Amino acid sequence: MPYPETGTGFMIHSQKEWTNFKKGEFKLKQFEDRDVDIAIECCGVCASDLHTINGGWGDAPMPLCVGHEVVGKAVKVGKDVKTIKVGDRVEQQQPSNLKTNLTCSNCAADQENYCPNAIDTYGAPYSDGTISQGGYSSHIRVHEYFAFKIPENIPSAVAAPMLCAGLTVYSPLTRLGAGPGKKVAILGLGGLGHFAVMWAVALGAEVYVLSHSPSKKEDAMKMGAKEFIVTGEENWFKPYAFTFDFIINSTDATHKFNLPNYFSTLKVMGRFHNVGFGDQPLPSIKAQDFAANMSSIGSSHIGNRPEMLAMLDLASKQDIKSWIEEIPISEEGCAKAVTKVAENNVRYRCVLTNFDAAFGQRS
Amino acid sequence: MPYPETGTGFMIHSQKEWTNFKKGEFKLKQFEDRDVDIAIECCGVCASDLHTINGGWGDAPMPLCVGHEVVGKAVKVGKDVKTIKVGDRVEQQQPSNLKTNLTCSNCAADQENYCPNAIDTYGAPYSDGTISQGGYSSHIRVHEYFAFKIPENIPSAVAAPMLCAGLTVYSPLTRLGAGPGKKVAILGLGGLGHFAVMWAVALGAEVYVLSHSPSKKEDAMKMGAKEFIVTGEENWFKPYAFTFDFIINSTDATHKFNLPNYFSTLKVMGRFHNVGFGDQPLPSIKAQDFAANMSSIGSSHIGNRPEMLAMLDLASKQDIKSWIEEIPISEEGCAKAVTKVAENNVRYRCVLTNFDAAFGQRS
Numbered sequence: 201m202p203y204p205e206t207g208t209g210f211m212i213h214s215q216k217e218w219t220n221f222k223k224g225e226f227k228l229k230q231f232e233d234r235d236v237d238i239a240i241e242c243c244g245v246c247a248s249d250l251h252t253i254n255g256g257w258g259d260a261p262m263p264l265c266v267g268h269e270v271v272g273k274a275v276k277v278g279k280d281v282k283t284i285k286v287g288d289r290v291e292q293q294q295p296s297n298l299k300t301n302l303t304c305s306n307c308a309a310d311q312e313n314y315c316p317n318a319i320d321t322y323g324a325p326y327s328d329g330t331i332s333q334g335g336y337s338s339h340i341r342v343h344e345y346f347a348f349k350i351p352e353n354i355p356s357a358v359a360a361p362m363l364c365a366g367l368t369v370y371s372p373l374t375r376l377g378a379g380p381g382k383k384v385a386i387l388g389l390g391g392l393g394h395f396a397v398m399w400a401v402a403l404g405a406e407v408y409v410l411s412h413s414p415s416k417k418e419d420a421m422k423m424g425a426k427e428f429i430v431t432g433e434e435n436w437f438k439p440y441a442f443t444f445d446f447i448i449n450s451t452d453a454t455h456k457f458n459l460p461n462y463f464s465t466l467k468v469m470g471r472f473h474n475v476g477f478g479d480q481p482l483p484s485i486k487a488q489d490f491a492a493n494m495s496s497i498g499s500s501h502i503g504n505r506p507e508m509l510a511m512l513d514l515a516s517k518q519d520i521k522s523w524i525e526e527i528p529i530s531e532e533g534c535a536k537a538v539t540k541v542a543e544n545n546v547r548y549r550c551v552l553t554n555f556d557a558a559f560g561q562r563s
Numbered sequence: 564m565p566y567p568e569t570g571t572g573f574m575i576h577s578q579k580e581w582t583n584f585k586k587g588e589f590k591l592k593q594f595e596d597r598d599v600d601i602a603i604e605c606c607g608v609c610a611s612d613l614h615t616i617n618g619g620w621g622d623a624p625m626p627l628c629v630g631h632e633v634v635g636k637a638v639k640v641g642k643d644v645k646t647i648k649v650g651d652r653v654e655q656q657q658p659s660n661l662k663t664n665l666t667c668s669n670c671a672a673d674q675e676n677y678c679p680n681a682i683d684t685y686g687a688p689y690s691d692g693t694i695s696q697g698g699y700s701s702h703i704r705v706h707e708y709f710a711f712k713i714p715e716n717i718p719s720a721v722a723a724p725m726l727c728a729g730l731t732v733y734s735p736l737t738r739l740g741a742g743p744g745k746k747v748a749i750l751g752l753g754g755l756g757h758f759a760v761m762w763a764v765a766l767g768a769e770v771y772v773l774s775h776s777p778s779k780k781e782d783a784m785k786m787g788a789k790e791f792i793v794t795g796e797e798n799w800f801k802p803y804a805f806t807f808d809f810i811i812n813s814t815d816a817t818h819k820f821n822l823p824n825y826f827s828t829l830k831v832m833g834r835f836h837n838v839g840f841g842d843q844p845l846p847s848i849k850a851q852d853f854a855a856n857m858s859s860i861g862s863s864h865i866g867n868r869p870e871m872l873a874m875l876d877l878a879s880k881q882d883i884k885s886w887i888e889e890i891p892i893s894e895e896g897c898a899k900a901v902t903k904v905a906e907n908n909v910r911y912r913c914v915l916t917n918f919d920a921a922f923g924q925r926s
C-alpha cells in the first residue's frame with residue numbers, strides 16, 4: 201500500500217547493525233482530525249538518532265526509521281486543523297503527538313514537552329498499534345500542535361536542525377534567564393552547543409565557550425562568543441570562580457568530567473544544566489559538592505510551542521543560520537551521517553537532503 | 564592562662580575515639596576591633612559536629628572542640644562593634660569570621676555564607692595561627708557580623724538549634740520560594756527537617772513530610788504538615804507525580820534512595836535540594852534522570868545575615884519553638900549527645916545546657 205497508508209523510509213533492523221540502513225515501507229498511524237501530513241524535504245541528524253539505533257539508550261522497536269528534525273510541505277490537513285494549510289512549508293517538532301490531546305496539567309500550563317503522555321516522533325506506540333517512525337523518510341503524520349510554519353527567510357535545511365537541537369538549548373537558555381548582564385557558559389561546541397552560543401548571544405548574554413581543545417576557537421568567536429576556554433588545560437577553572445550565571449552542558453561525555461571544577465565556576469545559585477545525554481551515568485557526586493555556591497545540576501527535554509515560535513522569530517529577525525553539512529539521503533548517506541555523529545566529526549549538524557531523488561516528487 | 568587568652572572546652576583528641584571528650588583549655592584567636600566575646604550559656608548539637616569528630620567528612624585538626632549553635636552573653640566587645648553591647652544575649656552563627664573582612668564579591672552581595680574565605684567556627688586556622696574552637700566550651704570569640712541579638716521571647720536553649728539547623732533550611736526555603744500556593748516536601752524529620760516543616764508552614768506553604776516509616780507522623784502533623792507520606796511503602800511516589808514545587812532533603816542517608824522516584828514527584832523545574840550531607844556520595848545519576856520535568860539536584864550551606872534576622876523575627880512573631888532535648892554539658896553529656904545523633908535518636912535536637920555548672924559563673 202502506498203501513501204497515505206504508508207511511508208517509505210531508511211530503516212535500521214538491528215541495534216547491532218546500526219549503520220545498515222535499508223529502504224522500506226512502514227505503516228502510518230490512523231489519520232485524525234488535527235493531523236497534518238508532511239511530504240519531507242530534509243531532516244536533521246540528531247545524536248538521539250544515534251543513541252536510539254545503537255542501543256546506547258536501551259532497546260528500541262525494530263525495524264525503525266529515526267529522524268526528528270523534519271521539514272517539508274503540508275500535503276494533507278485534518279478537518280479541524282487551523283494553523284497549517286496544504287502547501288505550507290512546515291516543520292515537525294518532537295514529540296509528534298500526545299495520548300491525552302493536550303488535556304493534562306502540564307500541557308495546560310504550556311509544558312507539553314513535559315507531558316508524561318507524549319508519543320515520541322519515532323519508536324513509540326500509537327493507540328492504534330502502529331509504531332511512530334521518523335523523518336529519514338518520505339512522509340510524516342503529526343498533530344498540528346507540533347507542526348510550525350517556517351519563516352520565509354530561513355532555508356529548509358537551515359531550519360531543520362533548529363527543531364530539536366535549536367529548541368533543546370533555546371528553552372533552557374530562556375528559562376534560566378539568558379539575557380543582558382548574564383554570563384553564560386556553553387560547554388561543548390557541537391550541534392547543540394553551536395545553537396546555544398548563537399541564541400545566547402542573540403538574547404544579549406555574554407557567552408563563554410568551554411571546550412576540551414582549542415580546535416573550535418575560531419568558529420566559536422565567529423558565532424559571537426566573548427571568550428573561549430580550553431578545559432584540557434590544568435586549573436582552567438581557577439580564574440573563573442563564581443563567574444557564570446549558568447552552564448549549558450551540550451556534551452554527552454560528562455562521565456569524564458571533574459564536575460566540582462565546573463561547579464566552582466558558577467555564581468551563587470548557578471546551575472550546571474545538561475542538554476546532552478550520554479549513555480553513561482554522571483560521575484559520582486556528593487551532596488556537598490554543590491554547597492560552596494548553592495549550585496545545582498539538572499537537565500531538560502526540548503521546549504514548548506511558545507518557545508519554538510519565539511526561537512524561529514529570533515532566527516528570522518537576526519538572520520541566524522545553523523552551521524550545517526548537507527548529505528543526500530540514501531542508505532549510504534544515512535550511514536555516513538550517523539557515523540559522523542558517532543565520531544564527533546560534524547561542524548555542526550548533518551542534514552539529510554535531496555528527498556525527491558530518493559522518494560520521488562510527492563506534491 | 565585563663566580567659567581572655569584561652570577558653571575551656573570539652574574536646575576530642577582522636578577521630579578514632581569520637582565519644583571520648585576531655586575537658587581542656589584552648590587558645591583563643593587574637594582579639595580584634597569588631598570581635599565579640601561570648602560567655603556561652605548553651606550549645607546545640609549538630610550532625611556536622613558528629614561528621615567532623617568521627618572523620619566522616621575527612622581529617623580535622625586535633626584536639627578539637629566542636630559546636631556551632633552557640634548562645635550566651637556578650638562579655639567583651641571590640642571598639643568598632645556597633646550591633647552588640649556587653650550584657651546582650653547573643654547567638655553566634657557559623658562561620659565565625661572571614662579572612663577578607665566582608666570585602667569579596669559574594670559578601671558584598673549578601674552571600675557571605677558562600678564567601679570562599681570563610682573561617683569555620685571550629686577546626687579552621689586563623690591568620691594568627693590559632694585554630695578555631697567551637698561552642699562545647701566556656702567562651703567563643705566572634706566577628707560581630709556573625710553575632711545576633713536574640714528576640715526576648717525565644718528562650719536560649721530554644722534559640723540555639725535555630726542558628727545552624729534552623730537557618731540551614733530557612734535560607735533555601737525562602738530562596739526557592741516557599742510561600743502561599745506552593746507545595747513543599749520535607750524529606751526526613753530530624754533536626755533540620757523539623758525546622759523545615761515549621762518554617763515552611765509559617766511562610767504559608769502546603770507542607771508534605773516524607774519519611775521512611777510512619778513513626779513520626781503524629782509529630783509532623785503537630786508541626787503543621789498537611790500530609791505524611793511513608794516512603795518505605797512500594798510505589799509511594801506514584802500518586803504524587805508532578806506535585807511538589809521542591810523537596811528539601813534533610814536526611815544524610817541519600818545514598819540509599821532511588822532518586823528518580825523522588826524527582827518524579829517534582830513539578831516542571833522543581834528542585835531536589837539537599838541540606839543533609841552524608842559521608843557517602845549520592846546514588847548514581849544519569850543526566851536524563853532530570854529530563855522528564857526539567858528538575859535538578861543541588862544543595863546549600865547555611866544562610867546569610869538578612870535571612871538569620873528574618874528567621875528570628877518569624878520565630879518570635881509566630882512563637883515557633885524548636886523541639887529540643889536538653890543535656891547538661893560534661894564529658895559524659897557531650898558523649899551522650901553525639902551518640903544520640905549517630906543513632907538517629909533525637910527528637911529533634913539536643914542542646915547542651917548548664918554551662919555555669921561546668922565552667923563557673925563567667926559574667
